[in-house]
Amino acid sequence: MTDNKMKVTMTVNGRERSADAEPRTLLVHFLREQLGLTGTHIGCDTTQCGNCTVLVDGQAVKSCTTLAVQADGSEITTVEGLGTADNLHPIQQGFWEEHGLQCGYCTSGVMMDMVGLLKENPNPTEEEIRQGLEGVICRCTGYQFIVKAVQRAVEIIKESGQPISEKQVAGEVRS
């Protein structure tokens, strides 16, 4: 199938990236194997765990259910685009402060899913956070500390005094 490859170009974490992909290549494999962005995890083969969630044009999407060619020309944000160790994104800061993880395998997908939620609903209730988490499976935490982490992220964003915007959820609001 090597002669079946086509060039796919997308803006990933603010940088234009291009690589070859077969028509059947999943976005998650393209990100991990072609672009080396291994922060996006694969946690199932049944489209259920959400551990592979990334933002595609601002929407939280399971990257194992999207073909790389479908994302051609799109803006992608992966966990690597959220923040740095010295300058955490509010969702990362929330997880840090509230111990929102155990093994961490689900964490990148959970955070991307919650960034997608906060873009649509900057002030979610606990119930709304829990509903938003229905698309992602965490096999360790029991979710309570994840919910607290998201609530802390909401506080951090509020404390910043800035309205939610695409740029802020892409990492420009800091505590």
Ligand code: FES
């Ligand atoms: S790896 Fe995508 S939903 Fe599980």
Ligand code: FES
């Ligand atoms: S922290 Fe282990 S799967 Fe969620």
